[in-house]
Amino acid sequence: xxxxxxxxxxxxxxxxxxxxxxxxxxxxxxxxxxxxEVQYQDRLRACEACPKLMDGMTCTVCGCIIPVxxxxxxRHCPLPGGGLWASIEA
Numbered sequence: 001x002x003x004x005x006x007x008x009x010x011x012x013x014x015x016x017x018x019x020x021x022x023x024x025x026x027x028x029x030x031x032x033x034x035x036x037e038v039q040y041q042d043r044l045r046a047c048e049a050c051p052k053l054m055d056g057m058t059c060t061v062c063g064c065i066i067p068v069x070x071x072x073x074x075r076h077c078p079l080p081g082g083g084l085w086a087s088i089e090a
Contacts, residue, residue: 015057020067034071035088043070046077046084 023029035043047053047070052060059066062078069075070085077083 015065020065023068024071029068029071033073035073039088040070043077043085050079050084052079 034040044066047059047066048056050059053066054060057065057067059078064075064078073088076087077085
């Protein structure tokens, strides 16, 4: 039977700060694709208050690693009803 649990939440696989930093250096996270530091921190605060955030890392609604995707302008909170934060038009 396949393990369908979130990778970032399993004991045998934890997303490390080093992995996050390596990912953030890729072209997918180029400066023009990122929100400002203030917007990023606002997004993190909104997620930290959300009961759908697991272990301070993973959104259980979409499965995303929040410290990574919260940087992207085109991303938005997936909660039904509009979410906790919106995407930003380029």
